[in-house]
Amino acid sequence: MAHRSQTWLPCFGILLVVLSLTSSLARVNSENRIKTAVFLSPKFVLGPGSVVDKYYMSIDFPTGHIALKSFNAEVVDEAGNPIPLHETYLHHWFVARVHLRKGVEVPTYSEKFGFQKSDLIMVRNSGPCENSLGQYFGLGSETRKTATHVPDPYGIEVGNPAEIPPGYEEKWMMNVHAIDTRSVEDRLGCTECRCDLYNVTMDEHGNSLRPDYVGGLHCCYDQTQCRLRDGFESTKRSLFMRYTVKYVDWDTSVVPVEYDVESFSSSGLTKDAYTDTKT
Numbered sequence: 001m002a003h004r005s006q007t008w009l010p011c012f013g014i015l016l017v018v019l020s021l022t023s024s025l026a027r028v029n030s031e032n033r034i035k036t037a038v039f040l041s042p043k044f045v046l047g048p049g050s051v052v053d054k055y056y057m058s059i060d061f062p063t064g065h066i067a068l069k070s071f072n073a074e075v076v077d078e079a080g081n082p083i084p085l086h087e088t089y090l091h092h093w094f095v096a097r098v099h100l101r102k103g104v105e106v107p108t109y110s111e112k113f114g115f116q117k118s119d120l121i122m123v124r125n126s127g128p129c130e131n132s133l134g135q136y137f138g139l140g141s142e143t144r145k146t147a148t149h150v151p152d153p154y155g156i157e158v159g160n161p162a163e164i165p166p167g168y169e170e171k172w173m174m175n176v177h178a179i180d181t182r183s184v185e186d187r188l189g190c191t192e193c194r195c196d197l198y199n200v201t202m203d204e205h206g207n208s209l210r211p212d213y214v215g216g217l218h219c220c221y222d223q224t225q226c227r228l229r230d231g232f233e234s235t236k237r238s239l240f241m242r243y244t245v246k247y248v249d250w251d252t253s254v255v256p257v258e259y260d261v262e263s264f265s266s267s268g269l270t271k272d273a274y275t276d277t278k279t
Contacts, residue, residue: 033248034069037062040076041241046088046180047234049190053177053222057106059095061172065250067155070148071095071137073243075178083239085141089191091177091220093241094138097123097158099168121168150257155248157256176241179220183232190227193220197227 039060044052075083075090099121100106137148150156164170181187189197194215202208204221213219220226228234248254 034246035062035248037245037247039243039245041174041176041243043238043240044176044178045236045238046178047236048180048182048232049184049226049228050180050236051178051220051222051224051226053091053220054175056174056176058100058171059174062245062247063159065157065159065161066247067150067157067250067254067256069150069155069246069248071243071245072143072145072148073138073241074144075239076242078238078240080242085144086187087180087182088239089179089181090141090144091179091191091193092138092140093143093174093176093178094136095172095174095243096136098171098173099123099164100171101168121165123170149246153253153255154257155250155254157250157254160250174241174243177220178239179226181226182235183229185227185229189215190220193217195219198224199227200224 041059042056044054046052073093073095075088077083101119104119159170179190179193181190184190184197186194186197192215195201195209195213195218198219200209200219203218209218
């Protein structure tokens with residue numbers, strides 16, 4: 001698979017810890033201090049062979065100074081039924097924390113990620129990697145039912161007022177890239193974003209693709225169409241990302257999770273450490 005040309009996406013780091021449908025409505029439960037909130041993304045519509053790749057800004061998320069314990073998401077229909085991957089292939093998705101300048105208007109969704117750098121700050125990890133690695137949830141279709149639980153006494157700290165720059169507020173954004181593979185001519189080829197199946201010769205910015213570029217993200221961007229079998233009648237449906245957040249209110253008993261790479265050598269990583277520090 002080819003990667004996006006934007007420089008910010010590869011700069012994220014994946015944090016590995018070993019140890020009634022409306023987009024604004026959340027269900028919150030509490031058990032042993034752990035609270036659970038369930039949200040829906042804004043609606044996206046897919047027909048057979050179609051593609052959605054959108055960025056949703058300021059999505060619903062628990063507020064306040066909290067410690068995240070787990071985060072899971074899946075694609076569902078309007079009745080709340082999970083959609084199997086052989087019908088809607090989730091190429092990738094992610095949810096990331098940002099600091100957004102107060103007063104900046106953001107659309108419900110966008111086909112591309114584009115804000116002035118001074119208006120939107122991607123939140124990074126602490127330690128020497130803070131300028132190159134961020135922490136986010138999600139990525140590919142394999143994330144469904146993948147355990148993300150952070151055991152006690154640890155938690156991923158978010159919403160700390162002391163870490164939000166003056167004039168900004170903490171928000172969360174989501175990117176969803178999904179491909180409807182119902183009744184396509186070649187399901188595997190569609191999920192691999194083969195350019196011939198999408199009849200694409202230019203990328204999403206209107207630039208001609210290299211002659212040797214046979215497949216990848218530059219061929220299955222938002223609103224492209226993968227080839228269908230002959231004689232099939234298109235049927236569209238509305239879908240959502242349903243995401244479940246488990247968290248606790250922040251207090252001194254929580255140990256913040258930090259990933260810290262201490263040193264490198266020319267031959268590669270020489271020492272790494274998971275640093276547990278109370279702040």
